[in-house]
Amino acid sequence: MSHLNLRTWIAEHGCPVVLDGAMGTLLQERGWNPPALPEEMNLTSPKIVRDIHASYAVAGANIVETNSFGANPIKLASRNLDGKAREINAIAASLAKEAAGDRLLVAGSVGPLGSLVEPLGELSFEDAVSAFKEQIAGLAEGGADFILIETMIDLREAKAAVLAAKEVAPCLPFVVSFTFENNGRTLTGTPPEVAAHWARAIGASAVGVNCGSGPEEYIAVVDCLAHHAGIPIFVYPNAGLPGSQEYWDPERFSRAGRHLVEAGASVVGGCCGTTPQHIESLARAIRTLSLPHIKEIQGSPLCSISRLGLAGAEYPLLVIGERINVSRPSALREEVSRYEWNVLKKEAREQEEAGAHAIDINVSLPQIDGSRAMREAVLAAESATMLPLSLDSDNMDAIEAGLRIASGIPLINSVTAKGESLERGIALAAKYGACLVVLLLDERGILEDADKRISVARRVCECADALGFPRKRLFLDALTLSVGSDDNAARVTLETVRRIRSLGACSILGISNVSYGLPQRPLINRTFLAMAMAAGLDAVIADPLDSNLMETIAAGNLLVKRDRGASAFIAFASRGKGKKEEDTTGKEAIxxxxxxxxxxxxxxxxxxxxxxxxxxxxxxxxxxxxxxxxxxxxxxxxxxxxxxxxxxxxxxxxxxxxxxxxxxxxxxxxxxxxxxQKGTIVMATVEGDLHDIGKNLVALVLRSHGYNVIDLGKDVPLDAILKCATDERADVIGLSSLMTTTTKEMARAVSAVREKKLPFRVIVGGAAVTEEFAKHIGADGYAPDAVGAVKLVEALLSNVGRGEGK
Structure with missing residues (x-):
């Protein structure tokens, strides 16, 4: 099934598809114990793994997942098995295939690497891609029908996995599934609507949600995904929250499964704590339900890791800030020539504050490495703003360097309608999940009338159709020329903009050229923009710090029915009034x-x-x-x-x-x-657990508050933790666990501290831990996140004098 059309397979199934349940839960019952990794049992106990797959098949699963969730070289290195990553994954896929036979599909499970990708962590993006490649190549070799990239919390890491899949297994479909917190976002801030649009743009056959909270908490997430995805939805939650004293029983879990289908899920299964009994009950509960209708998605999306911007007839004009541009001498240009990014960050922040919806980045200078500059500029801009990015260069290698590292759905700015330029632009946009600006300019140069420009636009759309690229992700530039040299230039551009909408693409303009060589340029620019909005313009590249221009945009959105109820205009007017009042007070040195x-x-x-x-x-x-x-x-x-x-x-x-x-x-x-120093804290991920992303974040934030934090890393034996805490005269021991199987180490630690009457407070946290569990084992506190950890430590040590020691 190397050419499986997964979306068609789901549609032809007729009723909701059943995914299997937990692997680790059953492996633990049959002999797996940390610090060994679950994936090692593919080598040491293949019959047990095969039998688990078979038990889910008998229970009614239509899809079984390979026992390969953590089988990437980075995690396997802890057991000196990184050199066997490809082999372990190939065996995992073949074992699932043997159990599934011809009736079921095999999903190649690909979980997180266990380390944050730059700039959040130390792992380089390309190293992440390489690690995923080794894993996915093995799954493809072993016969997986599609790749299931799951439990993702970071959009950039998910992108690394997708690129790995595209580059080593281009014929295999892939699905991307995220884990959302109780606030409805991933740990790194991605909401469901961003995940949905991104997954569709980058070519996923489906988008999903798994692990995390219990089934009921994910109903709202599934509903949001269904409204934004335009592709099938996978959902396979835990049987309740990990760390609780008891998981949900099969009957309760299956009732929740029905609600998830009703919310929009086409594929339903289970994660932590689910068993064949849960899946059997779920299969019975949903088999009479119909497959949810997949909604046609409106609008053309741009997104960052956490922010979504949509362009189209129903949405306000998309404003792309133009100020990060080195084409003219400036402080920005001088810094970029030295690969420095302070001015760029400042410009990005100011444009976001002024109301831009995306930020254009043009850092192309002849004397520097364009690819390096674009890559570094993207990372710098993303550290300063939450807005989507537009990558602006006539060097397509530099564009690709930026596309590779950029989060979300960026905009390529731009290519011409000439054959080779257009085809490469579409290929890059398709691979990296981007939108594409196309100048309506072909081998004949600039065309003098609207009919000819529209004929070019039509050929661009037909080329996109032939290459399987959605017209909605095309932004066609009708070309803005100076009315000072051609008094018909503006009329031609406006007529072209008006007619682009009938082609199903978006229209975009840079407006400043229209006034070139004339006095009162800002007046001409904003008047032209108002006329373009009336003609149906979808996006503009402009200076958002021009308050008069932004006023025109706010009023224009209202007048062309892109601001229902005038809510955006009223909010804009209120901001403008406050700013003017503030300006009258005069400026003083800060x-x-x-x-x-x-x-x-x-x-x-x-x-x-x-x-x-x-x-x-x-x-x-x-x-x-x-x-x-x-x-x-x-x-x-x-x-x-x-x-x-x-x-x-x-x-x-x-x-x-x-x-x-x-x-x-x-x-x-x-x-x-x-x-x-305000106190000493020893941090560690407990023995048998190889996950430390959350623990590392807690350590970082505690250090920023003035605490001396000693981080022992992951998979740390209890004796080593207690010895370090004693030697360093620690005030607090902080323990982390992601896996339910290792939470027992926390209980051992608390018992040891109490029995030996050691003077340490013990706090616990991690995905597998709850406040209920912390109380049950007698810990001094539970921290749900880094901010909560600071508050907890402050409360515990409030009676300890700063700098006084013990």
Missing amino acids: PQDQMLRAAIIRGEEDMASSLASALIGSGMPSMKLIDEVLVPALNVVGELYECGDYFLPQLMSSAKAAQAALAALEEGFSAGEKSL
């Missing part, structure tokens, strides 16, 4: 302590370090700086994180900025101050 506070909130490491040094040099005591600047700034960050305005990337950036400030304070604090 004190350095306020600048440091802002730098930490924004996550500006270099700025935070230099400002902290300057403040210490001016005589401000270190503790005063911590108490009155750093801690209040981090409190604001914590509040933004908890209310959903900040996500993991912003939290980590702010924590790193605070750490940079603390490092500067440590170097320059006055001789009369004994220490900046």
Whole structure:
């Protein structure tokens, strides 16, 4: 089935498709024990693995997953098995295939690598792609029918897995499934609507949600996916929340399964805690239901890791900020020539604050490496703004370097309608899940009338059709020429814009050329833009810091019925009024302590370090700086994180900025101050567990608050944890666990501390842990996330004097 059309297979099934249940739960019952990895049983106990697959087939599953979730070289290296990654995956697929026979499909399971991908972590993007390639090549070799990339929390890591699948197994369909937190987003801040549009754009046959919370919590997520995906939905939740004292029984789980189908799921199964009995009950419960209707999706999407922008007739004009452009001499150009990005970050932030929906990046200079510059510029911009990006260059190699690393659905700006240029642009957009700007310019050059430009547009759309690329992801540029040299130029462009919509593509313009060589250019530009909006313009590349232009856009959206109820215009008018009142007060120099506070909130490491040094040099005591600047700034960050305005990337950036400030304070604090450390915390992932993403984040944020954090890593024996805590005179031991099978190590640790009357507080956290579980084992507290860990530690140590030791 190497050419399986998975979406057609699901549609032809007639009723909701049943996916199997947990593998680890059953392996544990049949002899698997950490620190061995579940995937090792493909080598040591193949019959057990095959029998588990067969038990799910008998229970009514239509799809079985391979025992390969963690079989990537990075995780296998902990057992010196990284050299056997391809073999282990091939065996995993063949065992599932033997059990499935010809009746069932085999999904090649690909889970997270266990390390965050740059810039959130130390793992390079290309190393992530390489690790996934080794795994997916083995699954393809062993006979998997499609690849199931699952339990994803980071859109960039999911992208690495998808590119690996495309590059080593181009004939295999793939599905991408995410794990969402209780706030409805992944740990790194991706909401369901972004996941849905991204998965469809990058070519997934379906998008899914798995693990995480129990089935009921995922009903709203599935409903959101169904409204935005345009492809089938997979959902296979845990049988309740891991870490609870008991999982749900099969009957309760199957009732929830019916609700998930009714919310829009075409494929339903189980994750942690589910058994063949759960799947048998689920199969009975949903077999009389109809397959959900897959909704036709409107609009053309751009998205970042956390923000979605849509263009089209029903949506407001999409504003793409044009200010990151090195075509003219500027401070930005000087920095880019040195591969420095401070001005770029500032411009990105200011354009977002001014109301842009996406940010254009043009860093092409002849004297530098264009691919390196684009790659670094993308990472810098994504650290400064949550908006989608538009990658602007006439060097397609540089464009591809940016596309490879960019999160979400970026915009390629741009290619011409000439054959080779157009075909390469479409191929890149298809591979990387991007949208594409096409200039209506072919071998004949600029065409003088609308009929000829539309004929070019029609050929562009037909080429996209032939290559299987959706017209909705084309942004056709009708070309803006100066009315100073051709008084018919604007009329031709406006007529072309009006007619593009009938082709099913989006229209886009850069507007500033229209006024070239004339006085009062801003007036001409915004008047032309208003006329283009009336003609149906979908997107504009412009300067969002031009307040008059943004006023025109706000009013124009209202007048062309793209702002129902006038809500956006009223909000814009309110912001404008406040800004004008503020401007009348005059501008004063911002004190350095306020600048440091802002730098930490924004996550500006270099700025935070230099400002902290300057403040210490001016005589401000270190503790005063911590108490009155750093801690209040981090409190604001914590509040933004908890209310959903900040996500993991912003939290980590702010924590790193605070750490940079603390490092500067440590170097320059006055001789009369004994220490900046507020207490010592030993952190570890318990023995048998190889996951430390959450633990690493907690350690980072605790350090940013002034704690001395000793991170022992993952898979740490209890004796080593207790010895380190004793030697370092720790105040708190923090333990993490992702796997339900290793939570017993937490219970052992708490018991040991109590029995030996050791002076440590023990706090616990991780995906497999709940507050109920923490209380059950007698821990001193439970932290659901990094912000919660800081609050918990502050409360536990509130009676310990700063810098006084034990």
